[in-house]
Amino acid sequence: MKQSVPAREIAERLFSKVGGEGKKVLASAPGRVDFLNTHQDYKGLPVVPVAISLRCYAMGRKTEADSVRIASLNLEDAKEVFSDEFRLSDIRLRGHGWFGDYARAIFMSLGGVGRAAGMDIALWSDIPIGSGLSSSAALEVSVAKLHSACLGYKGSPRALAEFAYKAEHDIMGIPCGRLDQYSSSYGGVMRLQTRPPFRVEQLDWPDLTFVVADSGEHHKTAAIHPVRQKEIEEGLTILMDEAGIPKDLARKLGYRCSEPRWESISEAEISPFLPMMKRTIANRLLFTLRMQVSTSYALAILRRRPRVPAIPPLLATILRSRGNDTLSVLGAVMDYQQVLLRDLYEVSTPKLEELRETLVDAGALGAKISGAGLGGAIIGLVRNRKAGLAVKKACGRSGIENVWVTAPSEGARVEDPERPATKG
Numbered sequence: 001m002k003q004s005v006p007a008r009e010i011a012e013r014l015f016s017k018v019g020g021e022g023k024k025v026l027a028s029a030p031g032r033v034d035f036l037n038t039h040q041d042y043k044g045l046p047v048v049p050v051a052i053s054l055r056c057y058a059m060g061r062k063t064e065a066d067s068v069r070i071a072s073l074n075l076e077d078a079k080e081v082f083s084d085e086f087r088l089s090d091i092r093l094r095g096h097g098w099f100g101d102y103a104r105a106i107f108m109s110l111g112g113v114g115r116a117a118g119m120d121i122a123l124w125s126d127i128p129i130g131s132g133l134s135s136s137a138a139l140e141v142s143v144a145k146l147h148s149a150c151l152g153y154k155g156s157p158r159a160l161a162e163f164a165y166k167a168e169h170d171i172m173g174i175p176c177g178r179l180d181q182y183s184s185s186y187g188g189v190m191r192l193q194t195r196p197p198f199r200v201e202q203l204d205w206p207d208l209t210f211v212v213a214d215s216g217e218h219h220k221t222a223a224i225h226p227v228r229q230k231e232i233e234e235g236l237t238i239l240m241d242e243a244g245i246p247k248d249l250a251r252k253l254g255y256r257c258s259e260p261r262w263e264s265i266s267e268a269e270i271s272p273f274l275p276m277m278k279r280t281i282a283n284r285l286l287f288t289l290r291m292q293v294s295t296s297y298a299l300a301i302l303r304r305r306p307r308v309p310a311i312p313p314l315l316a317t318i319l320r321s322r323g324n325d326t327l328s329v330l331g332a333v334m335d336y337q338q339v340l341l342r343d344l345y346e347v348s349t350p351k352l353e354e355l356r357e358t359l360v361d362a363g364a365l366g367a368k369i370s371g372a373g374l375g376g377a378i379i380g381l382v383r384n385r386k387a388g389l390a391v392k393k394a395c396g397r398s399g400i401e402n403v404w405v406t407a408p409s410e411g412a413r414v415e416d417p418e419r420p421a422t423k424g
Helices: 008-017 073-077 100-110 135-150 157-171 179-186 225-241 267-276 279-302 313-320 326-343 350-361 385-397
Strands: 025-036 048-063 067-072 083-087 118-125 189-192 200-203 209-214 366-370 377-382 403-406
Touching: 008 048, 008 073, 008 118, 025 135, 025 179, 025 209, 025 279, 025 326, 025 366, 025 377, 048 135, 048 179, 048 209, 048 279, 048 403, 067 073, 067 100, 073 118, 083 100, 100 135, 100 157, 118 135, 135 157, 135 179, 157 179, 179 189, 179 200, 189 279, 209 350, 209 385, 225 267, 225 279, 267 279, 279 326, 313 326, 326 350, 326 366, 326 377, 350 366, 350 377, 350 385, 377 385, 385 403
Parallel strands: 067 118
Antiparallel strands: 025 048, 048 118, 048 189, 067 083, 189 200, 209 377, 209 403, 366 377
16 A cells, blocks of 8 residues: 655644754554454454554654653644643643643653653644544554654564553553554554454455544543443353352353453353343343454454354344355444444444445445444445445535545554655
C-alpha cells in the first residue's frame, strides 16, 4: 500500500510548530479497526485487528531541556487550547480529559528524566476521536516512535506497544487491553494473543478492503469496558461459588474475566447453570464463548486451513444464505458477531444499526461495530476498492460524511515528509 503522509500544508504547519535548531523527525502510527473478536482482549482471548490508513503524525526534535513542549494542530483548528508543556523531572497527569496527558503518560512510561529526552513535538491526526478507531493508541505509539527515532534507536514494535499500553492502562488508568497499541505499532492484519507473552501472528491478507464509517456518536471506552467486565465477573462468581459446577469446569474458570481458559470451555458445559443468574449476566458469558468460536472459524479460513471448527447454529444459518468464497464467508462472520454485540453485549445503538444497514445495502459483504460500541464506527468488508467507493458514495447520500476506504496499513514508522499524501 502507498505511504500516506499529511498533505503539504499540514506538513509545513507541523514543521513550523517545532521551533529551534536541530534535525526534525516525522513519525506516524495508524488507527485500527476491530475486525474479529471485539471486546475479548481484556478476557485474555485472541483478537484480530487491522491497521488502517488513517494515522496520527508526530513531528519533533530532541532538545537539551528538562521539558517537553507539545502542540496539537487539530485542537488549534478547533480553536481550543492546543499546547502543553511539562518537566521530565516532575511529570504529572492533569486529568479531566486533558489532551496532553497521553503524551505525559508516554514520557512517564519511557522513564522520565534520565531515560527520556526533552522534546518539542507537534501533532496532527486524521483519526476521529471517540470513533472506535484507536485515536489515543495511535497518538501514544506515534510519540513513542518519534522519541526513539530522535534518540537514534529503532525501537521494536513490541517495545513501542508495551510503552503505549503501560501509558494508557497503568499510568492513565484506562481499562483497555493491548489490542489498540499492538495493532498501531505492528500494523497489517494480525492475530494478537492477549495473554503473556502476547504473541503476534501476522496474517498475509494485504488486499482486504474495508469501508470505515463514523457514526458521529462518540463514546468513552472507560465508560463501557469496566461495566462489561464487572458483569462478566458477577457471572463467574455465581458459577464458582453458588452453582455447584463440576470440578473439571471449576478448574477452567476463575473470578476475574481474564482468568478462565475460555477457549477450552464449551457452551454446553455452562448452559445448565445460566438460569441461576440474571439473563443479562448470562448473555455476557454466552457472548464471550460464541464470539470466540466464530473467530476461531474465521481464523482457520484466514490461515488457509481446510479443516475448520464447528460453528454455532445462527452462524451456520447466515453462512447458508451467502456465497462460499472466502470474502463472503468472512463477511458472514462479521454479521454474526454484530448480532452478538447487539443482542448479547448490548453495545449497539439505533444509529449504528441504521448505518450498518446502509453499508450492507450498498454492497458490503458484512459489517459490524469497531471498538467498544455505543457509538463510534461501523466497518464493512468489501470485495475491492471500487466496491468500497460505491459504498462510500451511498453513505454520502444518506448524510454520513466521515467515510473512508482502506486496506491494511503499515505500523508505526518514520515518514518522508516529501512524499505526497494518498487519499482514503
